[in-house]
Amino acid sequence: MYAIEVEKLRKEFKSYSSRSGLAGAFRDLFTRNYKIIRAVDDISFTVKQGEMVGYIGENGAGKSTTIKMLTGILTPTSGRVVVNGMNPHKERERFVQTIGVVFGQRSQLWWDIAVQESFRLLKKVYRVSDQDYNEHMDHVIETLDIGPLLDKPVRKLSLGQRMRCELAAALIHNPPLLFLDEPTIGLDVLVKLKIRQFLKEINEKYNTTILLTTHDMTDIEALCERVIMLDEGKIIYDGSLQRLKQNWGEGKQIHFQFRDIVSKEELMLLVDATWEQGEDRYSWIAHVRATDMAHVIGKVVSSYELKDIHIREVSTEEIIRNIYEEGIHHG
Amino acid sequence: MFYISIFFQYMSQYVKTKLQYRTDLLVEFLSDLMFQGVNLIFILVVFGHTQLLNGWTRDEIIFIYGFFLVPFALFAAFFNIWDFNERYIVRGEMDRVLTRPVHSLFQIVLERMELESLLGGITGLIVMGYAASRLHLSFHWYDVILFVLFVLGGTFVYAGIFISLASISFWSDARSSIMPMMYNIGNYGRYPVDIYNRVIRYVLTWILPFAFVGVYPSAYFLRKTEWYTYSFLTPVMGIVCFTLSVLLWNAGVKRYRGAGN
Amino acid sequence: MGKYIEMIRMRFLMMLAYRTNYYSGIFIYSINIGAYYFLWSAIYGGQPSIQGMTVEQMTTYVAIAWMARAFYFNNIDREIAMEIREGKVAIELIRPYNYLVMKTMQGLGEGIFRLLFFSLPGMIIVTFVFSLQFTANVHTWGYFALSTMFSFIINSQLNLIAGMVTFFTLNGEGLLRAKRFVIDLFSGLILPISFYPEWAQHVMHYLPFQAISYIPSMIFTESFTGDAVMKGMMFQAVWCVVLIVPIYVLWKAAKRKLIIQGG
Numbered sequence: 129m130y131a132i133e134v135e136k137l138r139k140e141f142k143s144y145s146s147r148s149g150l151a152g153a154f155r156d157l158f159t160r161n162y163k164i165i166r167a168v169d170d171i172s173f174t175v176k177q178g179e180m181v182g183y184i185g186e187n188g189a190g191k192s193t194t195i196k197m198l199t200g201i202l203t204p205t206s207g208r209v210v211v212n213g214m215n216p217h218k219e220r221e222r223f224v225q226t227i228g229v230v231f232g233q234r235s236q237l238w239w240d241i242a243v244q245e246s247f248r249l250l251k252k253v254y255r256v257s258d259q260d261y262n263e264h265m266d267h268v269i270e271t272l273d274i275g276p277l278l279d280k281p282v283r284k285l286s287l288g289q290r291m292r293c294e295l296a297a298a299l300i301h302n303p304p305l306l307f308l309d310e311p312t313i314g315l316d317v318l319v320k321l322k323i324r325q326f327l328k329e330i331n332e333k334y335n336t337t338i339l340l341t342t343h344d345m346t347d348i349e350a351l352c353e354r355v356i357m358l359d360e361g362k363i364i365y366d367g368s369l370q371r372l373k374q375n376w377g378e379g380k381q382i383h384f385q386f387r388d389i390v391s392k393e394e395l396m397l398l399v400d401a402t403w404e405q406g407e408d409r410y411s412w413i414a415h416v417r418a419t420d421m422a423h424v425i426g427k428v429v430s431s432y433e434l435k436d437i438h439i440r441e442v443s444t445e446e447i448i449r450n451i452y453e454e455g456i457h458h459g
Numbered sequence: 460m461f462y463i464s465i466f467f468q469y470m471s472q473y474v475k476t477k478l479q480y481r482t483d484l485l486v487e488f489l490s491d492l493m494f495q496g497v498n499l500i501f502i503l504v505v506f507g508h509t510q511l512l513n514g515w516t517r518d519e520i521i522f523i524y525g526f527f528l529v530p531f532a533l534f535a536a537f538f539n540i541w542d543f544n545e546r547y548i549v550r551g552e553m554d555r556v557l558t559r560p561v562h563s564l565f566q567i568v569l570e571r572m573e574l575e576s577l578l579g580g581i582t583g584l585i586v587m588g589y590a591a592s593r594l595h596l597s598f599h600w601y602d603v604i605l606f607v608l609f610v611l612g613g614t615f616v617y618a619g620i621f622i623s624l625a626s627i628s629f630w631s632d633a634r635s636s637i638m639p640m641m642y643n644i645g646n647y648g649r650y651p652v653d654i655y656n657r658v659i660r661y662v663l664t665w666i667l668p669f670a671f672v673g674v675y676p677s678a679y680f681l682r683k684t685e686w687y688t689y690s691f692l693t694p695v696m697g698i699v700c701f702t703l704s705v706l707l708w709n710a711g712v713k714r715y716r717g718a719g720n
Numbered sequence: 721m722g723k724y725i726e727m728i729r730m731r732f733l734m735m736l737a738y739r740t741n742y743y744s745g746i747f748i749y750s751i752n753i754g755a756y757y758f759l760w761s762a763i764y765g766g767q768p769s770i771q772g773m774t775v776e777q778m779t780t781y782v783a784i785a786w787m788a789r790a791f792y793f794n795n796i797d798r799e800i801a802m803e804i805r806e807g808k809v810a811i812e813l814i815r816p817y818n819y820l821v822m823k824t825m826q827g828l829g830e831g832i833f834r835l836l837f838f839s840l841p842g843m844i845i846v847t848f849v850f851s852l853q854f855t856a857n858v859h860t861w862g863y864f865a866l867s868t869m870f871s872f873i874i875n876s877q878l879n880l881i882a883g884m885v886t887f888f889t890l891n892g893e894g895l896l897r898a899k900r901f902v903i904d905l906f907s908g909l910i911l912p913i914s915f916y917p918e919w920a921q922h923v924m925h926y927l928p929f930q931a932i933s934y935i936p937s938m939i940f941t942e943s944f945t946g947d948a949v950m951k952g953m954m955f956q957a958v959w960c961v962v963l964i965v966p967i968y969v970l971w972k973a974a975k976r977k978l979i980i981q982g983g
Contacts, residue, residue, distance in 0.1 A: 141716060156736070196717050201557040203713050217713070225560040236555055240476045252468040253559055255461065281479075486894030493901045500905060504915050505763050508770045513762045640748040647755040654762035659754055 129213075131305050131337040132175040132198060137207035139168040139193050167193040169361035170207065177304065178335040180327075182348035182369070185358030186452060191341045194358070195309055198339070199229055212305055225254060228298035232310035235290065236297050237282045243293050244278040247300060254301035264302050271326050272296055288319035295323065299330070306330075308340045312347055324350045345444040359452065369444070376447050380421055382414045384428055385436035399427045410435075465561060469569040477575070487575050495582050498524060498646070513654045519681055520650070522590035526680070527649045527673035528583025530613030535576035537568055538618035541638040544628040553715060564622065564708050596680065609676035609690070612697030616671045617645070619700025622708055629711030641667075649673040664689070671696045723817055724825045731829030735837075745834075749786065749842040750849075756782040756910075757850050771914045776853040777941040778912075783852055784864075785909050785937040787843050790834040792872040792932065794827035797899070800883025801892040810978055820971060823883075824876045831872060855942055863949055867936035870956035874931045877963040878903070884970040887977065908934025912943075928959040 144160040146152065168190040175181055185191050196202040197209060200216030200223055209216060212226045230236070237246040251261050269275050272292045282290060291311065298306065308327075312320045328351065330336050342348060348355060348369065355372060357365035365372060389409045396403060401424055402415040416424050421439070428434070477484055502524060506517040547553040547567065556566050624638055648669030652660045663670040676693045678686035757779045764775040773781070800823060803809050812819045846852065855861070882899045886892030904910060906929035913924055913934045924930055935952040938944040944952055 154736070193717070196554065199558055201554050202715065202717050220557065221560045221562065224558050227558070229558040231554065234551065234555060238472065238476070240479060241472060245472060245475060249468050249472055252465055253561055255560075483894065486898075490894045490897040490901070493898055497901050497905050497910075501910055504911055504917075507917065508915060509763050509765060509767065511765060513765070640745075640752070643752050644748065644755070647759075650759060650762075655755065655758040659751070659758065662751070 129177060130174045130210075131177045131179070131212060132173075132339070133208070133210040134174070134194075134198070135172045135208040136170045137168055137172070137194070137197060137209055138166065138170050138205045139190075139197060139202060140205045141165045141167055166361050168197070168204075171358075171361070171363050173356055173363065173366055175337060175339065177337055178331065179354060180331055180338045180352045181340065182352035182355040183339055183341045183358070184343075184345075184348065184355055184448065185341075189358040190361040191358055192309060195307055195339070195341060199227060199307055200224060225301065226303055226305060228301070228303040228306045230294050230298045230306075230308045230311050232291070232308075232313040235282065236294055237290070239282050242279050242281055243274070243285075246282070246293075246297060247278075250297055250300045256301050260302070261300070265296070265300065268296050268299055268330075271329060272322070288315050291315060291319065292323065295326070302334065303336070304334070305337045306339070308338065308342075310342055311340070312342060312344055320344075320347070327351060345448060349444055357448075357451070365451070373444065373447060376451060379415055379442050380418055381440045381442060382416060382421065382425060383411065383436075383438050383440065384414070384432075384434060385411045387433040387435055390432065395428075398431055399424050462561075462565065465565075466569065469572070470574070473572060473574065484575055487573075488578060491576065491579050492582065495528060495579060495586075498649070499586070513651060515651045516594075518590045518593045522587055522594065522596075522681060523651070523673050523677040524649055525583045525586030525588075525590055526609075526677040527613075528586065529580045530610045530617060530672050531645075532577050532580030532583060533610065533614040534617035534621070535579065536574050537572050538614075538621055539573060539576070540567060540571050540621060540625050543567065543571075543625040548628045548715075551717065554717060557712070557715070563712055564705065591680075594681070596682075598680070602680065605679065609679070609693045612693035612695070613672035613676060615697030615701040616668050616693075619697070619702075619704040620645075620667060620669075622701075622704035626704065626707045626711040629714045629716075645669045645672070668696050668700065724821060727822055727825040728829035728832070731826040732833050735830055735833040745838045746842045746845065749790070749838055750845050753783045753786050753842070753846050754849065756786075757846075771912070773912065773914070773941070773943055776851065777943055779850065780853045781912060781937045781941045781943070783843065783846055783850075784940045785933050787835075787839040788868050788871060788933065788936055789909060790839040790842075791831045791868060792875045793834075794830050794876065794879065796823045796827045796876065797879035797883040797886075797896055799823065799826075800880065801886040801896060804883075804887045804974075805892070809974075813975070813978065820880055820967065823880065827876050827879070828872065853941070855940070857942070860939065860942060863953070864936055864940045867939050867953055867956060870953065870960060871932050871936050873960050874928055874956065874963065875903070877960070877967060878928070878932075880967055881963070881970060884967075884974050887974050903929060903932060906930065907932040908937060912938070928963065931956040931959050 141164070142162055143165050144156075144162050146156050147161070171190075171194070183191055183194070193202065197204050198211055198216060200220045203217045212223065214223045214226070216223050236250075237243060238249070247265070269278070272295060274289070274292050274296060277285060277289050277293060282293070285293065295311065306327075312323060315323070324347065327338060331338060338351070340347065340352065353368055353370075355365065355367070355369050356363055357372075383406060385406075387410070390412065392403050392405070392412075395412060395414075399414070401420070404413045404415065405411070406413055414424055414428075425437070429437075499521070502517070502520055505512075506520070510516075512520060547556065553563070556563050556570075559566060620641065621638070624641060644667060646669075647655070647659070648663055648671070651674050652663055652670045655663070660670075671689070671693045675686060675689040679690035760778050760782060761775060764770065764778065768774065770778070800809075803812065809819065812822075847854070878899070882896055886895055889895055906913075906924055906927060908930050909932075913921055913930050916924070935944075935956055939949055939952060
């Protein structure tokens with residue numbers, strides 16, 4: 129039994145481009161240039177119950193559109209989508225009872241009233257019994273540490289406080305599936321850690337499936353074993369984060385701090401690696417394969433005097449950036 | 460049952476919110492009162508220069524206006540979603556609405572309700588009472604039931620028209636100025652439709668049936684027997700209008716494109 | 721000056737982008753004018769004239785009043801109130817133009833658009849359907865054009881004032897709504913001022929509102945002739961100048977408040 133099944137899912141939008149200038153605008157009045165944009169292009173994937181999946185891609189890659197189709201907000205142009213055994217947009221009201229959604233940039237809570245009032249209303253909306261509510265939410269409120277915030281109106285909360293409340297609000301009916309769209313955007317590190325910790329916990333406790341979109345790769349690293357990567361509406365990678373790192377991130381970065389000024393040409397002559405300048409003309413970074421590491425260090429150390437040296441793994445962020453810049457093929 | 464309990468839940472939320480902004484409430488009352496005053500002044504000034512409007516007296520016109528205010532107040536309290544496009548489509552609030560297990564239109568009605576508008580209904584009753592006493596109208600016990608039916612009919616006619624207009628936002632992303640203009644057209648239902656020519660009378664009866672919010676139902680209480688057929692059609696028109704608009708809405712939700720695309 | 725003309729052009733293009741407005745607008749304007757036409761015909765009943773105006777003059781008055789409204793009407797009061805609330809005015813202040821002039825120019829761009837795309841086609845349709853009385857006198861058209869320009873200026877000035885006042889009050893929305901009713905009622909849009917009781921006319925003579933709709937419409941229908949035309953336009957010109965004072969004072973105060981509060 130899959131939590132999410134998607135097959136050849138496609139969403140097209142019609143958009144029009146306007147002609148330039150006054151004369152063009154007049155022409156637009158009568159005929160317009162239409163263009164079909166395929167935001168999501170025949171994607172297929174499945175997610176098992178209890179999985180935590182990172183859904184990543186650049187702006188406009190089709191992440192939000194996919195999430196909106198999975199949550200029943202948008203109707204797909206074509207393809208099959210079954211979430212929690214239902215067709216999201218066809219049985220919307222019954223379906224949304226089984227999911228929780230957090231949009232990082234949009235509030236679910238009522239702006240002017242105390243947080244607990246919003247909770248009470250949502251409890252009614254999702255038809256949660258008092259017993260279930262108390263049992264489940266007491267734990268949620270405690271773990272997210274939002275007890276002291278409950279009697280404050282949302283507009284008086286800081287972004288981090290609000291976000292924790294949003295998360296709690298999305299979990300009032302204890303849904304088996306949780307969609308998080310940029311849940312940590314703009315938050316400071318401590319709040320991020322707290323939220324990640326919490327998500328892990330509910331995943332373990334209730335076997336909640338979580339689909340997460342984010343720009344913050346550290347979120348993905350902390351939470352998701354599996355990532356789905358999107359580019360121009362197509363899935364370009366679907367698999368474990370581990371494998372992604374092994375295939376595209378096996379390189380290392382060696383930071384050298386020289387005693388004297390060194391030029392790139394000299395270094396290139398010395399060892400054949402990708403050299404990049406650091407903060408100043410004394411520091412250089414070599415991008416090398418793990419197997420070449422010893423060789424490169426040996427060469428440099430024997431030729432120059434060094435003040436400092438350290439080795440760094442390539443971060444997931446950089447891996448992703450490289451993939452988008454160079455394409456996935458060379459892996 | 461579920462929907463009723465949700466309704467009261469939202470209502471209590473609404474009251475809590477409103478009580479935080481008490482001065483706003485006062486200002487809204489006053490501006491509503493002014494709105495009603497403008498129209499009343501128009502009628503009074505006009506009848507300073509004429510005795511009859513196509514056979515209708517001043518007090519009859521005032522009675523129609525008073526009646527009109529009651530369904531209009533109900534409409535304004537619950538279905539006044541003129542800013543639906545701005546608020547829900549452009550700003551993407553519709554996304555949030557669609558992730559909750561309650562019919563989307565019902566949620567929006569609840570979120571946008573403005574109960575203070577109901578006060579306009581009281582003004583309407585007072586205006587009607589004043590006109591009725593000057594006209595020496597007499598009422599039967601069952602007139603109360605008919606009054607409620609006609610008021611609800613009128614409310615749903617208004618609601619139907621405005622919901623349909625709001626639904627257009629699902630198809631066209633253009634910001635529309637139709638809504639504010641529609642209030643002007645709604646006003647014409649307050650005058651006896653026999654002063655208009657055939658085309659406008661037809662429009663006000665069958666296309667934008669605003670006449671069912673004012674003159675048609677009022678004609679019954681004014682004992683204008685020649686209009687009775689239309690008077691009794693009021694609840695039917697209300698149901699038809701409202702049903703069509705909800706169907707249009709449901710079709711629109713399927714077309715929803717989401718914000719920021 | 722170039723940048724302000726660019727503003728007009730920009731707003732014009734923006735309006736042009738909303739094409740459903742363009743189609744529906746004409747239809748609704750026609751219905752609007754049409755309904756008033758019949759209402760007034762019924763009010764006149766058999767009477768040849770009321771307050772010195774014939775039924776033809778009256779229906780023409782209504783039609784032209786609405787047509788002119790499309791030109792002078794704008795939402796800059798609401799826009800200013802919103803930009804103040806969202807703190808955008810602070811950003812506007814560091815731009816190299818005068819915020820108030822810029823807003824007025826945007827209003828003008830909108831006005832020109834509506835004049836060309838709503839009023840003119842709407843008017844052509846309306847004149848085919850109803851019997852309206854358009855003068856052949858070139859001078860009247862000239863005076864009317866000038867007088868409507870004044871209408872635009874005075875209405876925009878009042879909008880600027882109302883928009884800025886919201887900066888100092890808690891509830892802007894209520895204030896703006898109230899302002900709109902006052903203008904609808906006292907500008908002569910729905911009722912010529914001459915229809916009001918004597919005492920009310922007297923009070924209104926000390927207020928700027930009739931300069932917005934009453935005076936240009938009376939000029940157009942030739943209900944004002946000779947001296948009355950000049951007197952009407954003088955009335956408008958004087959108010960144009962007088963209203964600069966509260967605008968200046970409010971703007972000074974608003975800027976001071978902005979600097980202290982930071983928006």
